[in-house]
Amino acid sequence: MTDISHSPTDAAPRRDFIRELVAEDVATGRFGRAPATRFPPEPNGFLHLGHAKSICLNFGIAREFGGTCNLRFDDTNPATEDVKYVEAIKRDVQWLGFTWDGEYYASDYFEQLYEIAESLVLKGLAYVDSQNEEEIRTNRGTVTSPGVPGPYRDRSVEENLDLLRRMKAGEFADGTHVLRAKIDLAHPNMIMRDPVLVRIRHAHHYRRGDAWCIYPLYDFAHGLSDAIEGITRSLCTLEFKDNRDIYDWLVQHAGFTSPPTQIEFARLELDYTVLSKRKLLRLVNEGYVRGWDDPRMPTIAGLRRRGVRPEAIRTFADTIGVARKDARIELATFEHTVRDDLNMEVPRVLCVLEPLKVTLTNWPEGHVEMLDASSYPHDVPKTGSRPMPMSRELFIDRNDFMEDPPKKFHRLSPGAEVRLRFGYIIKCEEVVKDDAGNVIELRCTYDAETKSGGSSDRKVKGTIHWVSAAHAHRCEVRLYDRLFSVPDPDDRPEGEDFTTVLNPDSLVTHADAVIEPSVLTDPIGSRYQFERTGYFISDVEDSTPQRLVFNRIISLRDGWAKELKKG
RNA sequence: UGCCCCUUAGCUCAACUGGCAGAGCGUCUGACUCUGGAUCAGAAGGUUCCUGGUUCGACCCCAGGAGGGGCAACCA
Secondary structure (H helix, E strand, O other): OOOHHHOHHHOOOOOOHHHHHHHHHHHHOOOOOOOEEEEOOOOOOOOEHHHHHHHHHHHHHHHHOOOEEEEEEOOOOOOOOOHHHHHHHHHHHHHOOOOOOOEEEHHHHHHHHHHHHHHHHHOOOEEEEOOOHHHHHHHOOEOOEOOOOOOOOOOOHHHHHHHHHHHHHOOOOOOOOEEEEOOOOOOOOHHHOOOEEEEEOOOOEOOOEOOOOEEEOHHHHHHHHHHHHOOOEEEEEHHHHHHHHHHHHHHHHOOOOOOOEEEEEOOEEEOOOOOOHHHHHHHHHOOOOOOOOOOOOOEHHHHHHHOOOHHHHHHHHHHHOOOOOOEEEOHHHHHHHHHHHHHOOOOEEOEEOOEEEEEEOOOOOOOOEEEEEEOOOOOOOOOOEEEEEEOOEEEEEHHHEOOOOOOOOOOEOOOOEEEEOOOOEEEEEEEEEOOOOOEEEEEEEEEHHHOOOOOOOOOOOOEEOEEEHHHOEEEEEEEEOOOEOOOOOOOOOOOOOHHHHEOOOOEEEEEEEEEOHHHHHOOOOOEEEEOOOEEEEEOOOOOOOOOEEEEEEEEOOOHHHHHHHHO
């Protein structure tokens, strides 16, 4: 505190190693232009939390350094891509709160890429290989043994050029020829053993139609697309580290001056879920979830429907940081971020998931009292309240009553007292059961002196939520939980896959819940805290004005559950 | 039996580039409470993967080793 040189104002903001490098670029003027990044999804699936990390990084850097960030679709594989994914991706990026500078498609670069392919042939740096896939693989060697040159490696420039042009013209069938970079079949980096650049695919492309029958591969298209767009730093995940050699080789030999440089960072892994498009696609296709936007999915669309706010996702991305080592994040870290975001934002309401009827025997028949219920707790800097009707017959949650309670159970039990939130202290006088012995009603008395906010200094240990029976609205409440029952669903014994550890209780539906009437005037898609239960949103797809459906976004931290676990 | 990357608290990251290893989350304890939430206070938790070396001084530099991960698609 006494050292003025360390005052908060000149404390350097905490930076990850990538921002460190970008700051250096800016300081040294390395690229001679403002930092330029891009988010390069392939339109073959929906975006998920892992992509959100990359989106926040790429767009965040552009924003912080006064640079630009493009959205570029890496659409070089006609077999798997679709315009519906393009649309979903654009919607998700916007929803996360980012605006791209340029919207580009690798498929728009096919012409330029082809020109570069010819130029590489002319320089003797690429050749047409006519081995089949199997032969190419065999002759590439293995990680521990060098590959050997194939029989077509030393074709003349003229022959290569002729073959390449005829490939483009559609003279050959799929798989008969490929264009390969001519580098070194014995290169210690497998990626550099004459990587395939272009393959023949007589397939319809969702954007280019049938204009092309040859398509570039990732290595050929990606770095060159970056270079064409004037990207400075090309951010990608760790598994592309080895690809950096071919990235650099290509931008150099294509003649780009001041080309982009690739930097790799660790992809996100989150406990109790999977973050791979391939696996998420299986969950959708095999019916384990109800679609890409199922609220249990870690997709952006799923999180949006679940009710998570984009602010929370951005905060999460900041929290986990960016590093060069594998990162598996605890679910608690994500959940804390979601709760923390909602806590300050959303109004509180009362909703009873499993109604148990309570009759207040000393409450005047037919009398309704309107209570004033504040919508925010004292420590949330928001104001507002709604009227809450109270009457002789109420519903409370079934699990707030125990006939034979353990110690420390501060809710209702025979002879015990509890406060009704915003209302009065009640005492359980009688338990009514049906013939099967099920508790079907509680007969209680209330203490008229103990109205909430009144002068009574009577204290009880517990406060419970409730809804007046005559004013209650039936609704459906869907409680979502983790999709998998183990932290790492990918870590399975031989022959078992991630679908064997799906959590059977990832969705629990309460079809006969009741909620206070005040929510009826809110638009569908409104978020709430159901007091003592969790945060919820009215489901945009399935709610109707007659029947609201609520998704649980996240539970509250549950001290009682912890108490139970301790025994 | 190759090349590359990584290793600091349970988790995610710091440590001003060689100067007393810290923060957030989580955990535990306590206080308070008309949400068993939130909030507040406190605590525990470390051989900085190991072994050598350089140095007055090493998480940081050097050498060797261990462990984890990536690479042998005409996927990205």
